[in-house]
Amino acid sequence: MDFDTVVPPYVAKPLKLLPFRAVMLAPARVGDPASARALARPYRDVATRLSQWIAEGRASSDVAPALYLHEYTSGGLTVRGLVGALDMSRRAESMADRAVWPHEGIHPEQAGDLADRMLQMELNPAPILLVHHGASELRHLIGEIVRSEPDWRYLDRTEQRQRIWAVRDPELVARIDALLSGSRCLLADGHHRYAAYVRLQERNPGTPWDAGLAMIVDQLDTPLFLGAIHRTLGGTSIEELLQAAAAVGAELTTRSRQAALGALDGTLLVLTDGRDWHTIRPRDLDHQAAVSWLHEQLLPRLPRPVTRIEHHHTVEDALASATRESPAVLLPSPDFDQVRTLVESGGLLPEKATSFQPKPSLGVLMRPIADG
Incomplete structure (x- = not known):
């Protein structure tokens, strides 16, 4: 079997990004390599370890579920996206039904290892990155949120500037939901984690594993840089x-x-x-x-x-x-529209074909499964 051409099932429309209650490392620990200890083996102890960190002030848990607008700036490039629990519970039966489009194949063993790790951790430790061409109304709505005071703002250990808004108003969440529902998203980063989400959902239907942590970036608003590997x-x-x-x-x-x-x-x-x-x-x-x-x-x-x-x-x-x-x-840098056209026509790129940058620092937003 050619493992580089194995593609997990496609999530079906409507695309749904659900509120969740985030766990966040303390600003001084975001991006700090030493913070990886919180997510290290034994994975079954991670949930307890994070609870201890919260008690000690090295991490925090949000007060209530929210969608999060996360903006980060790295090397002069600013990226902004909506972060939530991506509904993984429906499978597309046709190309027209697909909400999320992977552009690379995956190794099933690696996806399986990640699924086992997250199951033991009871945590989605980092969002997968999705990119789309958002509706103009959604861009306008996000612009209104950005003009308000963020709930969190800081410079992390890697000198990424972080700004985060918690979106809790039910009417605003419903508007975002309606504007995202028809989106077609290219999976920019996290192909194996996406495949792990699928595996966890199929093994645990009707539980919080029906969703996986994702960040959706509008490539027409604050585009990720697409580079060659x-x-x-x-x-x-x-x-x-x-x-x-x-x-x-x-x-x-x-x-x-x-x-x-x-x-x-x-x-x-x-x-x-x-x-x-x-x-x-x-x-x-x-x-x-x-x-x-x-x-x-x-x-x-x-x-x-x-x-x-x-x-x-x-x-x-x-x-x-x-x-x-x-x-x-x-290799030359690929063109985003060329990649999207290829993928939406049923094609795939080889493994490690693209590099979407910059990625957010580890520990800004994590999703504990116990809180959905």
Whole structure:
């Protein structure tokens, strides 16, 4: 079985984001690596551990259920989204019914491990990230909330600025519910956690596991940055990669380091082993993402299979790992509309094809299952 193409069931419309009572780490502990101890093994003790932290002032529990508008700013980029318990209890029977669209396959074993971990923790420790093109009325409504004083605001240990509004008014929650109901959301980050949510719901129907923690970001309002994830390919050579690219009709150009890096864009890939530099222009990338072309067209043409693929979120990291025995392929940043069109037509991208950034710090909003 090709585990990279296994996709969990799709959640059906209407998309519903339900209020919950959040647990939050104290501001001084949000983003602190030492705070990970609260969520560490043994997982069955996490609920008790968090209760102790609340008693000691190292964490807090909100006074009542709410939807949360969470805004965070990192590296000059501000992202804002609604956080709630995503209803996972209905399955789509057709493409038109799908509310949440994963864009990558998952490894079932990893999803199973995460499901077991959350079950023992009795906690959703972090939201999955969903992106959509929200209705203008919803953007206006969120803008009104943002103009009010936030319930929490602080700078965390990673220097992310956090602002959070608790939305409890029943009429306002109902308006948000109506405006979200028809949304189609791309799953930006958290594919394995989403699959774990599905597994937990199917095993525990009619319980708080019918929902999972999610943050919905309007890509037309405060967009996440969509970046590429580059590769180094162990067990092959730059010569074999060039021969395979030529075999599928790609245009190859030998360049200097500076010229190659300067040419990296939506139509070109860069190939290097740290000594030689080349650009590759595949055919017809208008209908296929560059990362899909790499995995579906180029790698199968190699005379020997790649023994190891390493993923790198920056060009610098990929180049630092590039060698004669493990050349680097630098990929262009994908286009959000291209990814969404591909996914909504029934396609998938390879594993670790995209990097949506920035992500919120750990510990800002967590969902204890005991409180729904």
